[in-house]
Amino acid sequence: MTLEQHTASHRHLLDAVTKSTGIADPVTFVPSGLYYPLVQNANRGPLLPIDGVLTRDWIGTTRKYWPGVQFGIRQYTLNGITFARCLAPLGAGGSYDFFVVSRADYLRLFKEAVKAHRTKEPEGEPPVLHAEHLETLKQNTLGFLDRKNLQRIRDLGGRAKRGLLLTGPPGNGKTSACRWLWRECLRLGYEYRLVTPDSYRSARGAADPVEAVKQLFSVDRRGVIFFDDMDIALRDRNTVGESEDQAVFLSALDGIEVNDGIAYVFTTNCSMNLIDPAFKRPGRIDVVLHLEPPDAPLRRELIDRWHPDVRAAILVEHAVSQTAGFSFAEVEEVKNLLILWFLNDGKWDWDRAMDQFRENRQELAARKSRSVGFGSAAAPAANGAPH
Incomplete structure (x- = not known):
């Protein structure tokens, strides 16, 4: 794309925004580090097409911040100020992502964003x-990622990136730890990126897979990259045979240039002896946290966070004792069954919920599929329990 083509496309998009929103004398801007406080405090307005074209984006965990x-x-509107975000990926023709506000409101909107940034939300409840x-x-x-820490690290000649690997059986806190870190990134204004198996496979299938993978593992400012369940890229090349896929991944980790610092958080369920030693070396992975099934104090802490009505209906120490060896996810499933029984017949019965849990586990192990949720009134389960 030539410079003339680029500016012509930008002017065309800006004209589409002003016609759709009525924003007069527009100024375009990119909020950068003020993006999250700006959008968090604004009211979401309508979605508007560009030249009659609108492609919606379904997203769950970040829908408050992503325009959809x-x-x-x-x-958007913020304290009476109307502004808008325009997104237009044009393939080989480039990608456009910018905000628009009236020149008369530009300075006031900037001050509102700065004020929102300085008013930090309280720290969320950390994982168990x-x-x-x-x-x-x-x-x-x-x-x-604290700015003072990063500067001190650079002054002393240290690396401005950090790698943390969360391992252990499923259901023992890896996801909840990442979810809490993600919320803290939003609260503190850190950038974040979520890399999933699907996004990784898409990058590997791009026209330039090396560059696409590097983009997945880069940030524009200090932030955290979450790399979830990417076992295929972590297994020992001596065990499964070296692959181009692993080489691209390992190269991406070392080929990233970051100005403001970066922390990688990787999660995996596979055994440590299957993880490529080249991936585990310092500079790629600096710390490993192995999360085992929770012991009694941790199970007690989890139960203490349950709704007061649920806690009041059970003997907490009895529940802690009966769930020995359970993962966090399994303890939560017993709670869900307890609530389902209460909704079904108005009685709290921990032992019945435990019996149902064991039956469900046995059936899941024996069957390829089974019903999940409430059974219909016309076709109850054989023992009268919720399906």
Whole structure:
């Protein structure tokens, strides 16, 4: 794309925004580090098409911050100020992502964003982890990204990136730890990126897979990259045979240039002896946290966070004792069954919920599929329990 083509496309998009939103004498801007406080405090307005085209984007965990569109316009208002975000990926013709506000409101909107940024939300409730694990998690991510810490690290000649690997059987806190870190990134204004197996496969299938993978593992400013369940890229090349896929991944980790610091948080369910030693070396992975099924104090802490009505209906120590060896996810499933029974017949019965849990586990192990949720009144389960 030539410069003339680029500016012509930008002018065309800006004209589409002003016609759709009525914003007069427009100024375009990119909020950068003020993006999250700006959008968090604004009211979401309508989605608007560009030249009659609107491509919606379904997203769950970040819908409050993501405009909900891949091609189109999202309008916002903040304290009476109307502004909009325009997104228009044009393939080989480039990609456009900018905000628009009236020149008369530009300075006022900037001040509102700065004020929102300085008014930090309180820290969210951390995940249920042992104190030493939680401290290690914080120090190697949020603490590492503290501006003063990063500057001191650079002054002393240290690396401006950190790698943390969360391992262990499914259901023992890896996802909840990442979810808490993600919320803290939003609260503190850190950039974040979520890399999933699907997004990784898409990058590997791009026209330039090396560059596409590097983009997945890069940020424009200090932030956290979450790399979830990417076992195919972590397994030992001596065990499964070296692959081009692993080589691209490992190259991406070392080929990234970051100005403001970066922390990688990787999760995997596979055994440590299957993880490529080249991936585990310092500089790629600096700390490993292995999360085992929770012990009694951790199960008690989890139960103490349940709704007061649920806690009042059970004997907490009895519940803690009966769930020995359970994962966090399994303890939560017993709670869900307890609630389903209560909704079904108005009675709280922990032992019945435990019996149902064991029956469900046995059936899941024996069957390829089974009903999940409430059974219909016309076709109850054989024992009268919720399906």
